[in-house]
Every structure is written in C-alpha cells, then in structure tokens.
Amino acid sequence: MKKNTLSLLFSLSLIFFFLSLAWGAEPFKVGLIASLTGKTSYAGTHMKIGAEIAVSEINARGGINGHPIELFIENDDSQGSKSPAAAYKLIYQDKVLLIVGPTTSDGNFSVQKITDEAKIVQLATSGSSPRLTALKQKWFFRLALSTDYQMKTMIDYLIKKLGMKRIALMVQQSEMAKGAELAVLSELKKNGLSPVIQEKFQATDSDFSAQLIRIKNATPQALALLGDSPKCAQVAQQARSLGLMAQFFGGTTLGAGDFIQLGGKAVEGTIVSVGFYEDDPDPDVQALNRKVRERSKEKAAYHTSAQTYDAFYILEKYLKNTKLSYNYNDPQSLARDREVIWSALTKVKNYEGVSGTISFGPEATPEDRDGIKETILLQVNNGALVKIWPLKRK
Known part of the structure; x- marks a missing residue:
C-alpha cells in the first residue's frame, strides 16, 4: 500500500x-x-x-x-x-x-x-x-454554517411552529457537539425555557440505555441529538427501542448520508438544520x-x-x-x-x-468571519431528506 x-x-x-x-x-x-x-x-x-x-x-x-x-x-x-x-x-x-x-x-x-x-x-x-x-x-x-445560526432557526421552528417546549439534549463530548449544546441552551433561554434534562455520552460509548431511560422519564417533546452522525444514529435506534418517541432534531452532521443509512426507520421524522440542500x-x-x-x-x-x-x-x-x-x-x-x-x-x-x-x-468577529448565515430545515421522510422550511428559497 x-x-x-x-x-x-x-x-x-x-x-x-x-x-x-x-x-x-x-x-x-x-x-x-x-x-x-x-x-x-x-x-x-x-x-x-x-x-x-x-x-x-x-x-x-x-x-x-x-x-x-x-x-x-x-x-x-x-x-x-x-x-x-x-x-x-x-x-x-x-x-x-x-x-x-x-x-x-x-x-x-x-x-x-x-x-x-x-x-x-x-x-x-x-x-x-x-x-x-x-x-x-x-x-x-x-x-x-455555525450552530448558532442553525439552532436559532431550529428552536424557533420547534417552539413557534410545532408548539414544543419540553426539550431534552443528548450530547457527545466533542467540540462540535458542545458548541451545538451551547447554541441550543442559548436559544431556549431567549424563549424563557430550559431543557427538561441534559445527558452526555462519549464517542467510544455503545450502550446509551441509562441516559435514554432518564430522558424518557423526563417526558420531552423533542430530543436534540448532538454529535457525530454514526453515533447519533445508534442513539436514535436505542431510543426508539426503549419507547422514547420524542421528536429528534440536530445540526448539519445529521444531514450526512450515513445517519439515515445507519439509523434506518428509527431516524424517520428527524429534523435537520443545514445551509446546503442537495435536492435544491x-x-x-x-x-x-x-x-x-x-x-x-x-x-x-x-x-x-x-x-x-x-x-x-x-x-x-x-x-x-x-x-x-x-x-x-x-x-x-x-x-x-x-x-x-x-x-x-x-x-x-x-x-x-x-x-x-x-x-x-x-474584522475578526463572527459577523465578518462566518461567511454563511442562512439556514434550511430538512426532515427525514421515507429515507430521504425533504425541505420543510423555508418553503421557498430566499
């Protein structure tokens, strides 16, 4: 080689x-x-x-x-x-x-x-x-696309469009996931809310049942899956097998093909925030x-x-x-x-x-250093990502 x-x-x-x-x-x-x-x-x-x-x-x-x-x-x-x-x-x-x-x-x-x-x-x-x-x-x-922009659009949609206020977080211990976690918490706070429960996991973990049972008992309406797409797919599968039926949502990593492929039926309905949509x-x-x-x-x-x-x-x-x-x-x-x-x-x-x-x-500020700021929301539907917001491209 x-x-x-x-x-x-x-x-x-x-x-x-x-x-x-x-x-x-x-x-x-x-x-x-x-x-x-x-x-x-x-x-x-x-x-x-x-x-x-x-x-x-x-x-x-x-x-x-x-x-x-x-x-x-x-x-x-x-x-x-x-x-x-x-x-x-x-x-x-x-x-x-x-x-x-x-x-x-x-x-x-x-x-x-x-x-x-x-x-x-x-x-x-x-x-x-x-x-x-x-x-x-x-x-x-x-x-x-920074998760600050991703999660502002996402949380607004969950609260104002879907009427969901009981939100839980399942967060991988990585820099990307921690950033997404802070963005979700910030947007919840702006809306006068706090998460019903927050749980964490490591990239090396394979059994998430303890965290997921605690999340299920907190009765959330929506669950943020924040981490690498393969791990989030595993979390989704185990959550559904335990009867946790909350609305899954996450950032751009969940838009990867392997999330849908590995997650199968368990990830149906997941809402994903992205800046690019391949079916545009x-x-x-x-x-x-x-x-x-x-x-x-x-x-x-x-x-x-x-x-x-x-x-x-x-x-x-x-x-x-x-x-x-x-x-x-x-x-x-x-x-x-x-x-x-x-x-x-x-x-x-x-x-x-x-x-x-x-x-x-x-200037060395987020305003001048984040080149992309527009967010699109997609939802997994029959194994494919379908655009749900905005309905028309700006």
Whole structure:
C-alpha cells in the first residue's frame, strides 16, 4: 500500500511538473486538511471531491491569474490531534499560500493558533462550533454554517411552529457537539425555557440505555441529538427501542448520508438544520451533483463538497488582477503573498455560491468571519431528506 501511494504521488508530481512547464508559471499552492478516514470521513471525502472538481475547472480556464492551482492534501484521520502536524507540513515544508480545512471543529481549533502565528489564511469549509469565530483570530475565515445560526432557526421552528417546549439534549463530548449544546441552551433561554434534562455520552460509548431511560422519564417533546452522525444514529435506534418517541432534531452532521443509512426507520421524522440542500432545484446545485457523481461513488453533493467548491471559486474571483510574487523560497515574499490573500477575502460581499450567499469582512468577529448565515430545515421522510422550511428559497 505504501509503495502504491508513493508511486501515485510520484506520478502526480511528474504530471504537475510537465503541466507547470507547459504553463510557464509558478503554481498557486493550496493546502487541504481533510478527514479522509475515520468517523468524519464522509464530510472529509466530500471536501476533497469539492476541491478537486473546482481545481480542475479553474485550471482548465487559466488558473488564478494564469497560475495553475496545485493542491496539497493531508489526511488527519478524523483526529483533531493529528491536524497540527498536517498544518505544519503544509505551511513550512510545502509552503502553501493558504490552508482549507480541517474537517472537524476539534481539528480547526487545533490548527487555528498555528495559522494565526504563521500569518496564513485558514479557510474552514467544515466545522460548526460557534467558538471557532468567537476567538477573534485575524487569519481564520469560515465557510460553514455555525450552530448558532442553525439552532436559532431550529428552536424557533420547534417552539413557534410545532408548539414544543419540553426539550431534552443528548450530547457527545466533542467540540462540535458542545458548541451545538451551547447554541441550543442559548436559544431556549431567549424563549424563557430550559431543557427538561441534559445527558452526555462519549464517542467510544455503545450502550446509551441509562441516559435514554432518564430522558424518557423526563417526558420531552423533542430530543436534540448532538454529535457525530454514526453515533447519533445508534442513539436514535436505542431510543426508539426503549419507547422514547420524542421528536429528534440536530445540526448539519445529521444531514450526512450515513445517519439515515445507519439509523434506518428509527431516524424517520428527524429534523435537520443545514445551509446546503442537495435536492435544491437550483441549476448550479444540480450541476454540482452531476459533477460529484462523475468524479466519485457519491450520488450527490454534500454541504462540505459544496462549501469547498465555493471556496476555490471565491479565491479565483477575488484574487483576480492581484499581484503575487510566487517566490516560495523567500520568506518575506511568501508573507506578503499570504497577506494579499487575506485582504482579498475580507472584500467578499454577497457572493452567490452553490452553498448560499457568502460574505466576509475585515474584522475578526463572527459577523465578518462566518461567511454563511442562512439556514434550511430538512426532515427525514421515507429515507430521504425533504425541505420543510423555508418553503421557498430566499
């Protein structure tokens, strides 16, 4: 396997070398940190798919200001503890101009300090914890929907549309889930409510019966499933087997195909908050679905492939006519190039991407660093996700 991987990397290097000669221009180096294996590999693989589609298209039409994009991909195995090593390699060995990723909120947190100290843009196309933009780091931009926005829409819908006020939480001990938990609690408080019960579980747990029995006895109308999609599917199955019939709801992770596949009938009716909807009739969304099918085994795009795809097209548009040195061996020149990229991203305003309307700004605040703010609610119906709010696209 290692020999095959090295052979593939060598072949790709040769191909890019000859392409670079043909172009006669230094490459625009981009690093991608994604979870290609492990528990969040579905989201990470879609990041890679979205990046590769965009890079091939942009390079086919001339690259970024005549410079072909060269993509350096690192796999953190769905472990935030492995993301820093990937970031150090991309920044100091490969000398990329910016980093896209990682996939998880934990991974993004572990890389933020590194990118901030190195003064290089970190463009997160996955990772929903509100704390990622609350830390006010200059070099961090997020092109993924924060759970603050997700849960505001969700809680409003549960309370005002469905009349549900008795809400319980089942929370995995991860950065992403903790962020979602805080968002739910905040929205409940704004409505004069508090949860009827809160329970926690670990990523390594397989038996949730003790927590679920306590939740059942609290008689909630709705239960937040906050965690990785495979674990939440297990929780849902065990909850239903115990006779817990509360309305399930959660964030973007429950929109992953494996949640519905693994959860089966137990997850029917679950309400999910997302920023991207693969069945949106928008021609650009359907075009991306076709491209994903052509390039991979996946049936359609996912929010991480759409957001990563948008990230590269934002770079192409907002770096147009900017001047970079592409002198990767001179630290001062490289630092100036990275600053130019940061400045370009702060000027993104109302960019209409496949994943929604995207805007950034110069201030290191959630308002200027959370590029996507619009939320869509979907519901699992006969093994598929169906849009329930808003009924019409804004």
